[in-house]
Amino acid sequence: MPLYALTLEYHGGGFVGWQRQENGLSVQQVIEAAAARLNGGTPPTAIAAGRTDAGVHAEGQVVQLALEREIDPARLREALDFHTRPHPVAVRRAALAPPGWHARFSARHRAYRYRILNRRARPALEEGLVWHVKAPLDAAAMHAAAQGLLGKHDFSAYRAAACQAASALRTLDRLVVARQSEEVVITAEARSFLHHQVRNLVGTLLEVGQGRRGIDWPRRVLESRDRTQAGMTAPAAGLCFTGVRYDEPLDWR
């Protein structure tokens, strides 16, 4: 059965997350239902590069899908982008996947963006896409603190209690905090992340930005390997899964 790769954009607000669950609609379900219409009615199993949580958005989620027969990737993209309506799940690109490729296990690099709206007034246009923090944040201090977390570490202090990964060892390649007008934007890049890792990093850096903690505190939290030492888990709405990289070249259409 031919295997396809898809790049998805979705608004996580109305979903229980990527993964199929009993208690509500998932992005996986929307994609599988759309793909069933091109697969003789049988929903194929969709596997994602990252299993985003409830409320988390994506601009560059990558998903794999095995179909019963071959279909032109451009036609697949158009048909799925149509059949996912009216749900906020858009199909940006599609490709025939090379042999042995796997959306999750072949991923070499994942990128997330976290948006904090840092102003007094509440969000009107960006409601649901940002975390609203009223008190002014020192983005330069947050960035300086973030640099102490780069590299290969045991990230136990920044993982969710429910995290199922066998090891908490991860290599954080990039963690940039930058002010963009009224927003403070955090970009995180690694081969893979632990459950809630980005949101826990953001919640911890926030305390540095508020001046409640020093620049070396997030590093000390890391070294404690103790989740209770870190800051709060930042809300899901500010987080967006922006992209995945693979070694295999994909002929995107």
Add this chain to the structure above:
Amino acid sequence: MPLYALTLEYHGGGFVGWQRQENGLSVQQVIEAAAARLNGGTPPTAIAAGRTDAGVHAEGQVVQLALEREIDPARLREALDFHTRPHPVAVRRAALAPPGWHARFSARHRAYRYRILNRRARPALEEGLVWHVKAPLDAAAMHAAAQGLLGKHDFSAYRAAACQAASALRTLDRLVVARQSEEVVITAEARSFLHHQVRNLVGTLLEVGQGRRGIDWPRRVLESRDRTQAGMTAPAAGLCFTGVRYDEPLDWR
């Protein structure tokens, strides 16, 4: 009675427009109801720099409001930003207005931004904030065509049939079309605009971007002074009122 200036951000999607109407909720009504709570229960009349249409957004709408007693502008901003909830109307700034100032008649310069999402896949994250146009647009050609419309002209060809302005003479100071990754963004600046002027300009430039019309066509439409010559009125959702300038200095809080 002390007069206040406010800068508002709002999502136009759920409103009948700025102006109070019988057939649905207006932004004016939301602001006046919020202000009534600081005004002994009496809703003051709010006057806006620009009466945005149904579905049109704002980042920098300026509004005036006379209150029965003086109130610290920072407190006014916080209280109104609170009392407008849960509507998507945020109060970004407030100032005590100088004598003789008028939100609409003192405005010297208004700016709008129009966003076209120019890609195959439909919008998921930006749904309701962009006009989705699938076929690739030539933004450079649109920009070149736009430059032929700058200056003082009779813009009858680009005004709505319902436009109530006594004269169609307007001076267009700036009309920039630029590609920003998957978007084509149009920025329009003038002292004032006719009803639907920006949306009619965008609908007309679109035909140039699609290659259906030449670069000098929008100028010929202008010279015809005939509305039936121009392109379609671009949808409201892509338009955002971004700002107003006044000669009077305002001490924003």
